[in-house]
Amino acid sequence: MNYMKIAILSDIHGNLEALKSVLKSVDKLNITQLWVLGDTLGHYYEAAESYKLLENYKTLHIKGNHEYIFLDYLKGEKQQETDKKYGLCYQFYKKTFSKELITKIKQLDKIKIITHQKTKIKLVHEAPKVGGYVYPTEKKLTLQALEDDFDFVFMGHTHYPMVYFGSKTTIINVGSVGQNRVIGGIASWGVFNLENQVFQQMSTVYNQQKTKENLVKHQETKEYLYQVLNRNNENK
Numbered sequence: 001m002n003y004m005k006i007a008i009l010s011d012i013h014g015n016l017e018a019l020k021s022v023l024k025s026v027d028k029l030n031i032t033q034l035w036v037l038g039d040t041l042g043h044y045y046e047a048a049e050s051y052k053l054l055e056n057y058k059t060l061h062i063k064g065n066h067e068y069i070f071l072d073y074l075k076g077e078k079q080q081e082t083d084k085k086y087g088l089c090y091q092f093y094k095k096t097f098s099k100e101l102i103t104k105i106k107q108l109d110k111i112k113i114i115t116h117q118k119t120k121i122k123l124v125h126e127a128p129k130v131g132g133y134v135y136p137t138e139k140k141l142t143l144q145a146l147e148d149d150f151d152f153v154f155m156g157h158t159h160y161p162m163v164y165f166g167s168k169t170t171i172i173n174v175g176s177v178g179q180n181r182v183i184g185g186i187a188s189w190g191v192f193n194l195e196n197q198v199f200q201q202m203s204t205v206y207n208q209q210k211t212k213e214n215l216v217k218h219q220e221t222k223e224y225l226y227q228v229l230n231r232n233n234e235n236k
Contacts, residue, residue, distance in 0.1 A: 010156025015178030016046035038064020
């Protein structure tokens with residue numbers, strides 16, 4: 001087993017087919033440790049199965065904005081607005097998630113700090129310090145404002161992979177496993193080597209047709225959830 005290499009995943013969004021394909025690649029690389037940067041649920045329906053599958057690994061797992069949306073949904077907050085924006089997955093989660101899974105989601109931290117020898121690493125979901133979405137097209141001044149007292153910051157949220165080499169902090173967005181907004185049918189994630197501090201962006205093909213079929217099974221009518229699976233992809 002390679003204990004120095006970490007697979008970093010974000011924004012799985014209940015897309016079990018994408019996650020399964022990524023984890024097959026993780027297994028081939030003999031990687032046993034995962035850092036999961038939030039939004040394991042939201043959009044697609046196989047979130048409970050996704051959380052369960054991640055338990056087979058030594059996983060550091062944090063909350064994303066969709067975990068917070070789900071917890072608010074359970075309280076009865078903004079349910080109609082959430083259903084309109086994201087489809088009916090949250091209704092399904094509320095009906096089917098076990099008490100144990102809900103407790104686990106509540107207990108996830110918002111950030112994780114890792115220190116390995118002299119290397120300081122921060123795991124977040126949204127952009128550090130400023131919060132929200134920061135895309136690869138941002139002006140350099142905006143990216144410089146994200147730098148922190150860390151050697152590396154890993155994040156997700158935008159679904160767009162990005163690496164920014166700052167004067168003191170390397171900020172890396174690993175992209176999205178479950179809802180790549182660059183090209184459909186490709187799961188984006190990364191591998192980080194703790195020993196030599198090298199990050200490798202990874203792309204894994206998965207069968208998005210199965211994900212679409214699962215949406216049909218749940219009578220999901222929100223077209224965006226289908227369309228994003230084909231984004232910029234000729235094989236529609």
